[in-house]
Amino acid sequence: MANFLSSVTPKAAKSIASAAQVSSGVPIPPQSLLPILSADDWEQFTHEWLWFYKNNGTYHDVNKYSGAGDLGLDLVAFTSAKGFDETWDSFQCKQYGHALQPTDIYPEVGKIIYHSFQKTPPFNQSARIPRRHVFVCPHGVGITVGRWLKDPQRFKDEVRKVWETHCVPKIAKGLTAPLEGELLTYFDAFDFSIFDDEAAVDLIATHEQTPFHRPRFGGGLPPVSPASPPPDEPAEHESVYLRKLMDAYGDHLGEPVSNHSELNETLGGHYKRQRVFFYHAESLRNFARDRTLPNTFASLQEDIYNGIIDICEDEHADALARLRATVSAAGQVAAGGNALFAVSRVADRQGICHQLANDDRLTWVKKS
Numbered sequence: 001m002a003n004f005l006s007s008v009t010p011k012a013a014k015s016i017a018s019a020a021q022v023s024s025g026v027p028i029p030p031q032s033l034l035p036i037l038s039a040d041d042w043e044q045f046t047h048e049w050l051w052f053y054k055n056n057g058t059y060h061d062v063n064k065y066s067g068a069g070d071l072g073l074d075l076v077a078f079t080s081a082k083g084f085d086e087t088w089d090s091f092q093c094k095q096y097g098h099a100l101q102p103t104d105i106y107p108e109v110g111k112i113i114y115h116s117f118q119k120t121p122p123f124n125q126s127a128r129i130p131r132r133h134v135f136v137c138p139h140g141v142g143i144t145v146g147r148w149l150k151d152p153q154r155f156k157d158e159v160r161k162v163w164e165t166h167c168v169p170k171i172a173k174g175l176t177a178p179l180e181g182e183l184l185t186y187f188d189a190f191d192f193s194i195f196d197d198e199a200a201v202d203l204i205a206t207h208e209q210t211p212f213h214r215p216r217f218g219g220g221l222p223p224v225s226p227a228s229p230p231p232d233e234p235a236e237h238e239s240v241y242l243r244k245l246m247d248a249y250g251d252h253l254g255e256p257v258s259n260h261s262e263l264n265e266t267l268g269g270h271y272k273r274q275r276v277f278f279y280h281a282e283s284l285r286n287f288a289r290d291r292t293l294p295n296t297f298a299s300l301q302e303d304i305y306n307g308i309i310d311i312c313e314d315e316h317a318d319a320l321a322r323l324r325a326t327v328s329a330a331g332q333v334a335a336g337g338n339a340l341f342a343v344s345r346v347a348d349r350q351g352i353c354h355q356l357a358n359d360d361r362l363t364w365v366k367k368s
Helices: 019-024 030-036 039-055 102-118 143-149 152-171 181-189 200-207 213-217 236-253 265-291 296-313 319-330 346-358
Strands: 061-064 075-078 088-093 132-136 195-198
Touching (some): 030 200, 039 061, 039 075, 039 088, 039 213, 102 132, 102 143, 143 152, 143 195, 152 181, 236 346, 265 346, 319 346
Parallel strands (some): 088 132
Antiparallel strands (some): 075 088
Protein backbone atom coordinates (compact mmCIF):
# COMPACT_ATOMS: atom_id res chain seq x y z
CA MET A 1 0.00 0.00 0.00
CA ALA A 2 1.39 3.35 -1.00
CA ASN A 3 2.16 5.93 1.67
CA PHE A 4 1.25 9.55 1.06
CA LEU A 5 2.54 12.69 2.72
CA SER A 6 0.57 15.88 2.86
CA SER A 7 1.59 19.30 4.07
CA VAL A 8 0.00 20.21 7.38
CA THR A 9 -0.39 23.73 8.68
CA PRO A 10 -1.13 24.28 12.39
CA LYS A 11 -4.67 25.54 12.92
CA ALA A 12 -3.32 28.41 15.00
CA ALA A 13 -1.44 29.74 11.96
CA LYS A 14 -4.75 30.84 10.46
CA SER A 15 -5.92 32.76 13.52
CA ILE A 16 -4.91 35.99 15.20
CA ALA A 17 -3.83 35.54 18.80
CA SER A 18 -5.38 37.83 21.37
CA ALA A 19 -3.34 39.70 23.96
CA ALA A 20 -4.71 37.36 26.63
CA GLN A 21 -3.60 34.27 24.67
CA VAL A 22 -0.10 35.62 24.18
CA SER A 23 0.12 36.54 27.86
CA SER A 24 -1.40 33.40 29.39
CA GLY A 25 -1.51 30.72 26.71
CA VAL A 26 -4.35 28.27 26.11
CA PRO A 27 -6.68 28.14 29.15
CA ILE A 28 -6.38 24.88 31.07
CA PRO A 29 -9.52 23.67 32.88
CA PRO A 30 -9.05 23.82 36.67
CA GLN A 31 -9.94 20.15 37.01
CA SER A 32 -6.92 19.30 34.85
CA LEU A 33 -4.65 21.30 37.15
CA LEU A 34 -5.65 19.53 40.36
CA PRO A 35 -3.38 16.48 39.84
CA ILE A 36 -0.26 18.63 39.52
CA LEU A 37 -0.73 20.48 42.81
CA SER A 38 1.83 19.59 45.46
CA ALA A 39 0.65 17.78 48.59
CA ASP A 40 0.78 21.05 50.54
CA ASP A 41 -1.09 22.93 47.81
CA TRP A 42 -3.70 20.16 47.65
CA GLU A 43 -4.36 20.53 51.35
CA GLN A 44 -4.54 24.31 50.94
CA PHE A 45 -6.94 23.91 47.99
CA THR A 46 -9.14 21.66 50.13
CA HIS A 47 -9.11 24.26 52.90
CA GLU A 48 -10.15 26.91 50.35
CA TRP A 49 -12.97 24.64 49.18
CA LEU A 50 -14.18 24.23 52.76
CA TRP A 51 -14.15 28.03 53.14
CA PHE A 52 -17.36 28.05 51.07
CA TYR A 53 -19.10 25.94 53.70
CA LYS A 54 -17.72 28.04 56.53
CA ASN A 55 -18.93 31.16 54.75
CA ASN A 56 -22.47 29.81 54.26
CA GLY A 57 -22.76 28.77 57.91
CA THR A 58 -22.39 25.00 57.51
CA TYR A 59 -19.23 25.12 59.62
CA HIS A 60 -18.21 27.41 62.43
CA ASP A 61 -14.52 26.92 61.72
CA VAL A 62 -12.10 24.76 59.72
CA ASN A 63 -8.78 23.75 61.21
CA LYS A 64 -5.69 21.84 60.19
CA TYR A 65 -5.15 19.04 62.69
CA SER A 66 -1.61 19.12 64.03
CA GLY A 67 -1.78 16.91 67.09
CA ALA A 68 0.86 14.35 68.01
CA GLY A 69 0.96 11.26 65.77
CA ASP A 70 -0.90 10.41 62.59
CA LEU A 71 -4.50 9.81 63.63
CA GLY A 72 -5.99 9.91 60.14
CA LEU A 73 -7.04 13.56 60.50
CA ASP A 74 -5.96 16.33 58.11
CA LEU A 75 -8.61 19.05 58.07
CA VAL A 76 -11.29 19.17 60.73
CA ALA A 77 -14.49 21.19 60.30
CA PHE A 78 -16.43 22.15 63.43
CA THR A 79 -20.13 22.96 63.42
CA SER A 80 -19.90 25.09 66.57
CA ALA A 81 -17.44 26.88 68.82
CA LYS A 82 -17.46 23.81 71.06
CA GLY A 83 -15.21 21.96 68.63
CA PHE A 84 -14.95 18.22 69.23
CA ASP A 85 -17.70 18.42 71.86
CA GLU A 86 -20.31 18.82 69.12
CA THR A 87 -20.77 17.51 65.57
CA TRP A 88 -17.62 17.70 63.44
CA ASP A 89 -16.45 16.43 60.05
CA SER A 90 -13.05 15.23 58.91
CA PHE A 91 -11.49 15.70 55.46
CA GLN A 92 -8.47 13.65 54.49
CA CYS A 93 -6.35 15.10 51.69
CA LYS A 94 -4.92 12.42 49.41
CA GLN A 95 -2.74 13.86 46.65
CA TYR A 96 -2.07 10.64 44.79
CA GLY A 97 -1.44 10.10 41.09
CA HIS A 98 -4.32 7.64 40.81
CA ALA A 99 -7.87 7.12 41.96
CA LEU A 100 -7.97 5.79 45.52
CA GLN A 101 -7.72 2.02 45.76
CA PRO A 102 -8.59 -0.23 48.72
CA THR A 103 -4.95 -0.34 49.87
CA ASP A 104 -4.91 3.48 49.99
CA ILE A 105 -7.82 3.72 52.41
CA TYR A 106 -7.48 0.60 54.60
CA PRO A 107 -4.90 2.31 56.89
CA GLU A 108 -6.99 5.50 57.22
CA VAL A 109 -10.16 3.62 58.11
CA GLY A 110 -8.16 1.58 60.62
CA LYS A 111 -6.80 4.71 62.31
CA ILE A 112 -10.24 6.28 62.75
CA ILE A 113 -11.70 3.09 64.20
CA TYR A 114 -8.76 2.18 66.46
CA HIS A 115 -8.07 5.64 67.87
CA SER A 116 -11.76 6.33 68.52
CA PHE A 117 -11.97 2.94 70.28
CA GLN A 118 -8.96 3.84 72.41
CA LYS A 119 -10.33 7.38 72.95
CA THR A 120 -7.04 8.82 71.84
CA PRO A 121 -7.33 12.63 71.97
CA PRO A 122 -9.24 14.22 70.28
CA PHE A 123 -11.39 11.07 69.99
CA ASN A 124 -11.97 11.25 73.74
CA GLN A 125 -14.40 14.19 73.67
CA SER A 126 -18.19 14.35 73.57
CA ALA A 127 -18.49 13.84 69.80
CA ARG A 128 -16.23 10.79 69.69
CA ILE A 129 -16.15 10.23 65.94
CA PRO A 130 -16.70 12.54 62.97
CA ARG A 131 -20.13 12.75 61.40
CA ARG A 132 -18.37 12.35 58.05
CA HIS A 133 -14.85 11.30 57.16
CA VAL A 134 -14.29 12.40 53.56
CA PHE A 135 -11.49 11.28 51.26
CA VAL A 136 -10.48 14.18 49.01
CA CYS A 137 -8.35 13.13 46.03
CA PRO A 138 -7.89 14.88 42.64
CA HIS A 139 -8.54 11.57 40.84
CA GLY A 140 -11.41 10.62 43.14
CA VAL A 141 -11.91 7.02 44.18
CA GLY A 142 -11.63 3.89 42.06
CA ILE A 143 -14.56 1.67 41.11
CA THR A 144 -14.09 -0.72 44.02
CA VAL A 145 -13.84 1.96 46.71
CA GLY A 146 -16.73 3.83 45.12
CA ARG A 147 -18.93 0.76 45.42
CA TRP A 148 -17.92 0.20 49.03
CA LEU A 149 -18.74 3.78 50.00
CA LYS A 150 -22.28 3.17 48.74
CA ASP A 151 -22.51 -0.16 50.61
CA PRO A 152 -21.31 0.38 54.22
CA GLN A 153 -21.90 -3.22 55.30
CA ARG A 154 -19.85 -4.65 52.47
CA PHE A 155 -17.17 -2.04 53.19
CA LYS A 156 -17.06 -3.18 56.81
CA ASP A 157 -16.80 -6.84 55.75
CA GLU A 158 -13.89 -6.09 53.41
CA VAL A 159 -11.99 -4.14 56.08
CA ARG A 160 -12.59 -6.96 58.57
CA LYS A 161 -10.83 -9.40 56.21
CA VAL A 162 -7.63 -7.34 56.05
CA TRP A 163 -7.66 -5.71 59.51
CA GLU A 164 -4.47 -7.36 60.77
CA THR A 165 -2.59 -7.29 57.44
CA HIS A 166 -3.44 -3.85 56.01
CA CYS A 167 -4.82 -1.77 58.89
CA VAL A 168 -2.99 -2.53 62.12
CA PRO A 169 0.60 -2.24 60.74
CA LYS A 170 -0.19 1.30 59.53
CA ILE A 171 -1.85 2.47 62.75
CA ALA A 172 1.34 2.24 64.79
CA LYS A 173 4.64 0.43 64.41
CA GLY A 174 4.69 -2.83 66.37
CA LEU A 175 1.01 -2.53 67.35
CA THR A 176 -0.89 -5.71 68.17
CA ALA A 177 -4.65 -5.21 67.90
CA PRO A 178 -6.58 -8.29 66.79
CA LEU A 179 -10.30 -7.95 66.17
CA GLU A 180 -11.51 -9.62 69.31
CA GLY A 181 -13.16 -8.78 72.61
CA GLU A 182 -14.18 -5.16 73.11
CA LEU A 183 -12.41 -4.01 69.94
CA LEU A 184 -14.42 -6.50 67.86
CA THR A 185 -17.65 -5.35 69.51
CA TYR A 186 -16.73 -1.73 68.76
CA PHE A 187 -15.81 -2.58 65.16
CA ASP A 188 -19.10 -4.42 64.57
CA ALA A 189 -21.08 -1.44 65.89
CA PHE A 190 -19.04 1.16 63.98
CA ASP A 191 -21.04 3.09 61.39
CA PHE A 192 -19.14 2.78 58.09
CA SER A 193 -21.53 5.20 56.40
CA ILE A 194 -19.45 8.07 57.79
CA PHE A 195 -16.85 7.37 55.09
CA ASP A 196 -17.37 9.34 51.90
CA ASP A 197 -15.55 11.00 49.01
CA GLU A 198 -15.83 14.20 46.98
CA ALA A 199 -15.52 14.16 43.18
CA ALA A 200 -13.12 16.61 41.53
CA VAL A 201 -15.87 18.15 39.42
CA ASP A 202 -17.87 18.93 42.57
CA LEU A 203 -14.79 20.31 44.29
CA ILE A 204 -14.23 22.74 41.41
CA ALA A 205 -17.92 23.73 41.18
CA THR A 206 -17.89 24.75 44.84
CA HIS A 207 -14.36 26.22 44.88
CA GLU A 208 -15.42 28.44 41.98
CA GLN A 209 -17.83 30.18 44.33
CA THR A 210 -15.05 31.17 46.73
CA PRO A 211 -12.80 34.24 46.48
CA PHE A 212 -9.78 31.92 46.12
CA HIS A 213 -10.70 30.43 42.75
CA ARG A 214 -9.52 33.14 40.32
CA PRO A 215 -6.18 33.82 42.05
CA ARG A 216 -5.43 30.07 41.96
CA PHE A 217 -6.74 29.13 38.50
CA GLY A 218 -7.11 32.42 36.63
CA GLY A 219 -9.79 32.91 34.01
CA GLY A 220 -10.92 36.34 35.14
CA LEU A 221 -13.89 37.39 37.23
CA PRO A 222 -17.47 36.81 36.02
CA PRO A 223 -19.55 39.82 35.01
CA VAL A 224 -21.03 41.93 37.79
CA SER A 225 -24.82 41.79 37.93
CA PRO A 226 -26.59 45.09 37.16
CA ALA A 227 -26.86 47.36 40.18
CA SER A 228 -30.24 47.77 41.84
CA PRO A 229 -31.79 51.22 41.39
CA PRO A 230 -31.78 53.45 44.47
CA PRO A 231 -34.94 53.31 46.58
CA ASP A 232 -37.20 56.36 46.41
CA GLU A 233 -36.41 57.23 50.01
CA PRO A 234 -32.69 57.33 50.91
CA ALA A 235 -31.49 54.61 53.27
CA GLU A 236 -29.77 55.29 56.58
CA HIS A 237 -26.33 54.33 55.21
CA GLU A 238 -26.62 57.17 52.65
CA SER A 239 -27.01 59.92 55.21
CA VAL A 240 -23.42 61.18 55.38
CA TYR A 241 -22.63 61.49 51.67
CA LEU A 242 -26.09 62.95 50.96
CA ARG A 243 -25.63 65.60 53.65
CA LYS A 244 -22.30 66.54 52.05
CA LEU A 245 -24.05 66.62 48.67
CA MET A 246 -26.67 69.06 50.02
CA ASP A 247 -23.85 71.19 51.46
CA ALA A 248 -22.23 71.32 47.99
CA TYR A 249 -25.50 72.42 46.38
CA GLY A 250 -25.92 75.06 49.07
CA ASP A 251 -22.41 76.36 48.49
CA HIS A 252 -23.12 76.57 44.77
CA LEU A 253 -26.49 78.32 45.19
CA GLY A 254 -25.35 80.60 47.98
CA GLU A 255 -28.08 79.44 50.32
CA PRO A 256 -28.61 76.37 52.54
CA VAL A 257 -30.22 73.28 50.97
CA SER A 258 -31.66 70.78 53.39
CA ASN A 259 -33.56 68.46 51.04
CA HIS A 260 -33.32 67.40 47.39
CA SER A 261 -36.90 68.62 46.83
CA GLU A 262 -35.51 72.18 46.99
CA LEU A 263 -33.30 71.64 43.93
CA ASN A 264 -34.04 72.90 40.44
CA GLU A 265 -34.39 70.46 37.53
CA THR A 266 -30.70 70.46 36.60
CA LEU A 267 -29.42 69.93 40.12
CA GLY A 268 -32.22 67.43 40.79
CA GLY A 269 -30.96 65.34 37.89
CA HIS A 270 -27.40 65.59 39.21
CA TYR A 271 -28.61 64.45 42.64
CA LYS A 272 -30.32 61.39 41.17
CA ARG A 273 -27.19 60.44 39.22
CA GLN A 274 -25.04 60.60 42.34
CA ARG A 275 -27.34 58.16 44.12
CA VAL A 276 -27.19 55.81 41.11
CA PHE A 277 -23.38 56.02 41.22
CA PHE A 278 -23.38 55.20 44.92
CA TYR A 279 -25.55 52.13 44.44
CA HIS A 280 -23.33 50.99 41.59
CA ALA A 281 -20.35 51.13 43.94
CA GLU A 282 -22.27 49.30 46.66
CA SER A 283 -23.15 46.56 44.16
CA LEU A 284 -19.47 46.21 43.24
CA ARG A 285 -18.57 46.05 46.95
CA ASN A 286 -21.04 43.18 47.45
CA PHE A 287 -19.71 41.38 44.38
CA ALA A 288 -16.14 41.76 45.67
CA ARG A 289 -17.09 40.37 49.07
CA ASP A 290 -18.23 37.09 47.50
CA ARG A 291 -15.80 36.80 44.59
CA THR A 292 -12.46 38.27 45.58
CA LEU A 293 -9.96 37.99 48.39
CA PRO A 294 -10.41 40.16 51.49
CA ASN A 295 -9.38 43.82 51.05
CA THR A 296 -9.59 43.71 47.22
CA PHE A 297 -12.40 46.27 47.20
CA ALA A 298 -10.70 48.39 49.87
CA SER A 299 -7.60 48.38 47.68
CA LEU A 300 -9.66 49.64 44.72
CA GLN A 301 -11.08 52.38 46.93
CA GLU A 302 -7.53 53.33 47.85
CA ASP A 303 -6.51 53.45 44.17
CA ILE A 304 -9.45 55.73 43.39
CA TYR A 305 -8.66 57.92 46.40
CA ASN A 306 -5.03 58.31 45.37
CA GLY A 307 -6.11 59.19 41.84
CA ILE A 308 -8.54 61.95 42.86
CA ILE A 309 -7.41 63.46 46.16
CA ASP A 310 -5.22 66.14 44.57
CA ILE A 311 -8.13 67.22 42.38
CA CYS A 312 -10.44 67.31 45.37
CA GLU A 313 -8.00 69.41 47.38
CA ASP A 314 -7.34 71.82 44.51
CA GLU A 315 -9.00 75.24 44.20
CA HIS A 316 -12.44 75.27 42.55
CA ALA A 317 -15.15 77.84 41.94
CA ASP A 318 -17.34 76.25 44.61
CA ALA A 319 -18.00 72.93 46.34
CA LEU A 320 -20.19 71.60 43.52
CA ALA A 321 -17.44 72.29 40.99
CA ARG A 322 -15.05 70.40 43.27
CA LEU A 323 -17.47 67.47 43.50
CA ARG A 324 -18.04 67.36 39.74
CA ALA A 325 -14.33 67.48 38.91
CA THR A 326 -13.51 64.79 41.48
CA VAL A 327 -16.30 62.41 40.46
CA SER A 328 -15.44 62.84 36.79
CA ALA A 329 -11.78 62.10 37.47
CA ALA A 330 -12.68 58.95 39.43
CA GLY A 331 -14.21 57.43 36.31
CA GLN A 332 -10.88 57.85 34.53
CA VAL A 333 -8.54 56.45 37.19
CA ALA A 334 -6.49 53.62 35.67
CA ALA A 335 -6.58 51.10 38.51
CA GLY A 336 -5.61 48.20 36.25
CA GLY A 337 -3.54 46.57 38.96
CA ASN A 338 -6.70 45.68 40.88
CA ALA A 339 -8.61 42.50 40.01
CA LEU A 340 -11.92 44.38 40.11
CA PHE A 341 -10.93 47.01 37.58
CA ALA A 342 -11.64 44.77 34.57
CA VAL A 343 -15.25 44.19 35.67
CA SER A 344 -15.94 47.68 37.06
CA ARG A 345 -17.86 50.36 35.20
CA VAL A 346 -17.30 54.11 35.16
CA ALA A 347 -20.35 54.54 37.41
CA ASP A 348 -18.87 52.07 39.92
CA ARG A 349 -15.67 54.07 40.23
CA GLN A 350 -17.55 57.37 40.40
CA GLY A 351 -19.77 55.97 43.14
CA ILE A 352 -16.70 55.13 45.20
CA CYS A 353 -16.28 58.89 45.67
CA HIS A 354 -19.50 58.91 47.68
CA GLN A 355 -18.42 55.87 49.67
CA LEU A 356 -15.25 57.76 50.53
CA ALA A 357 -17.40 60.77 51.48
CA ASN A 358 -19.46 58.46 53.68
CA ASP A 359 -16.23 57.44 55.40
CA ASP A 360 -15.28 61.13 55.85
CA ARG A 361 -12.26 60.77 53.56
CA LEU A 362 -13.69 63.26 51.03
CA THR A 363 -15.52 66.52 51.75
CA TRP A 364 -16.79 68.97 49.13
CA VAL A 365 -17.12 72.14 51.19
CA LYS A 366 -13.73 73.33 52.41
CA LYS A 367 -13.52 74.21 56.05
CA SER A 368 -12.72 77.88 56.57
